[in-house]
Amino acid sequence: MLRRTIDILGDFFVFTGQTFYWMTRGVTHRKNWRLLTPQLYEVGYKSLPVIMITGAFVGMVIAVQAVEQFRAIGMEERMGSIVNLSVVRELGPVLAGIMLAGRIGGALTAELGTMNVTEQIDALRSMGVNPIRYLVAPRVLACFFLTPALTLFADFTGAMGGWFVSVILEGIAPGPYWDYTQQAVTTFDLYSGIIKSFFFGAALGLISCYSGFYCKPGAEGVGRACTAAFVTSFIVILALDFMLAQVLQDIQTAFFGFQSLL
Amino acid sequence: MRVAKKTDNRPLIELRNVSKRFGALQVLDGVDLSLRRGETTVVIGESGTGKSVLLKHIIGLLRPDSGEIWFDGQRIDTLNEQSLVPIRRRMGFLFQMAALFDSMTVGENVGFPLTEHSGLKPAQIDEIVAEKMKMVGLTGLQDRTPGQISGGQKKRVALARAIALDPEVVFYDEPTTGLDPVRADVINEMILKLKRELQVTGIVVTHDMVSAFKVGDRIVMLNKGRIIADAVPDWFRTCDDPRVRRFVDGRADKEDLRALEVG
Numbered sequence A: 001m002l003r004r005t006i007d008i009l010g011d012f013f014v015f016t017g018q019t020f021y022w023m024t025r026g027v028t029h030r031k032n033w034r035l036l037t038p039q040l041y042e043v044g045y046k047s048l049p050v051i052m053i054t055g056a057f058v059g060m061v062i063a064v065q066a067v068e069q070f071r072a073i074g075m076e077e078r079m080g081s082i083v084n085l086s087v088v089r090e091l092g093p094v095l096a097g098i099m100l101a102g103r104i105g106g107a108l109t110a111e112l113g114t115m116n117v118t119e120q121i122d123a124l125r126s127m128g129v130n131p132i133r134y135l136v137a138p139r140v141l142a143c144f145f146l147t148p149a150l151t152l153f154a155d156f157t158g159a160m161g162g163w164f165v166s167v168i169l170e171g172i173a174p175g176p177y178w179d180y181t182q183q184a185v186t187t188f189d190l191y192s193g194i195i196k197s198f199f200f201g202a203a204l205g206l207i208s209c210y211s212g213f214y215c216k217p218g219a220e221g222v223g224r225a226c227t228a229a230f231v232t233s234f235i236v237i238l239a240l241d242f243m244l245a246q247v248l249q250d251i252q253t254a255f256f257g258f259q260s261l262l
Numbered sequence B: 001m002r003v004a005k006k007t008d009n010r011p012l013i014e015l016r017n018v019s020k021r022f023g024a025l026q027v028l029d030g031v032d033l034s035l036r037r038g039e040t041t042v043v044i045g046e047s048g049t050g051k052s053v054l055l056k057h058i059i060g061l062l063r064p065d066s067g068e069i070w071f072d073g074q075r076i077d078t079l080n081e082q083s084l085v086p087i088r089r090r091m092g093f094l095f096q097m098a099a100l101f102d103s104m105t106v107g108e109n110v111g112f113p114l115t116e117h118s119g120l121k122p123a124q125i126d127e128i129v130a131e132k133m134k135m136v137g138l139t140g141l142q143d144r145t146p147g148q149i150s151g152g153q154k155k156r157v158a159l160a161r162a163i164a165l166d167p168e169v170v171f172y173d174e175p176t177t178g179l180d181p182v183r184a185d186v187i188n189e190m191i192l193k194l195k196r197e198l199q200v201t202g203i204v205v206t207h208d209m210v211s212a213f214k215v216g217d218r219i220v221m222l223n224k225g226r227i228i229a230d231a232v233p234d235w236f237r238t239c240d241d242p243r244v245r246r247f248v249d250g251r252a253d254k255e256d257l258r259a260l261e262v263g
């Protein structure tokens, strides 16, 4: 069991290394660019609606939860700070990452898994084409760059969702709502959310492609790989979030000192 | 056009004591095999004896646990993927399940090796694709997707793709399995034609004995990871080794039937 886990981790790191090698080579070789465009469309454009809906609901839910508490202490005008900070710094990136692990990761694992069990990956190799360069690098690259881009959209609709509940439904004055938001949410908060989402994108892309690339034979193998890839991506995103939150918090405190939200 | 060196007697492909196991399953167990230029060698054997595994070793898709594989005077089982590219360009592989790329049209599939390796312009590639499609008798199907053609057509498209770069060696993994006898014979004729006209060295894995006798210059029988017979086709018609007879005549023996009774 332990031996197997170590073997899989070893394979995964080799796979990651090769993917990064071909990702960097890919940028410099024009021939590889045409492989990237369909992936950008698939990962980016097609995920946009679902990401924006996710963001909007996150913002609305936090606002619904927060409004009672803030009202009880008579500080509902300050709500914008906590709602928007949560969206931009934590929930936007994490939930967008998890949403993409399902939406994109599932599709990637199923696609590469099917190619694996029907010998299409072997066929590529037999024709002297490196499948990591041809299949994996453009897909991981698309996840790496588009997860942060999509997170920005989730942040935006999240802020709109929070505003809708707080200002439109709960009648909080918009002026103070945005003033307190501006005070609380710094550029660093926005960056730290985006920095995290680069990691989430790389993780979900690599895990999903790896799972498909090495899945067991048959339709059953592909199905299992999809489930395993999603569960793994999910856990890894949460674990990365925990570690990065810690690191980014330390950096922020070191550079800007402690800031109270209230 | 390539010049076939008829006088060259060195084997083009050589396996020396090749063994391979997957977990507890010993699939190849000390296989020695030499393949001569311009000949078609047929590999027969029951399902699951490792025929596909044998082919995949020669093109470097699998690595032996022990033993050596040589191609045209060069040891290839130790080469990395990058160094195998020039060797693989001299080989074409027809996969058992065709392995066409679902995301591409039939024409793009056939043209794929050219797009990747030849540096030709799209119009020139289209011309070669049309020529290869004509060779396999599927003119005009270029714009279909693999999902829109029949199983037999897929195999023929896969063959067109395998010969797109005019390879010296073509591996045919069960080229006639699942085809009706007429379609199967079309494939047999194609294998013969490639040998005759382009001096292709062929390796045909099959359990279709009609096909084996028709296309083979030589037949090799694999059983439980070892080569148990290696001779000209006529020898297989008369030999009296029970394991060979049973397979060639397609007769189940007492042991096979006992399993049926118990089951």
Ligand SMILES: Nc1ncnc2c1ncn2[C@@H]1O[C@H](COP(=O)(O)OP(=O)(O)O)[C@@H](O)[C@H]1O
Pocket: B022, B025, B027, B045, B046, B047, B048, B049, B050, B051, B052, B053, B054
């Ligand atoms: N990549 C692999 N991993 C594990 N087992 C394999 C692999 N490839 C083939 N096998 C096993 O090796 C045996 C021989 O397979 P194969 O060469 O496909 O048989 P066939 O003679 O029918 O072509 C089978 O039992 C198969 O399950």
Ligand SMILES: [Mg+2]
Pocket: B051, B052, B053, B096, B173
């Ligand atoms: Mg086989």
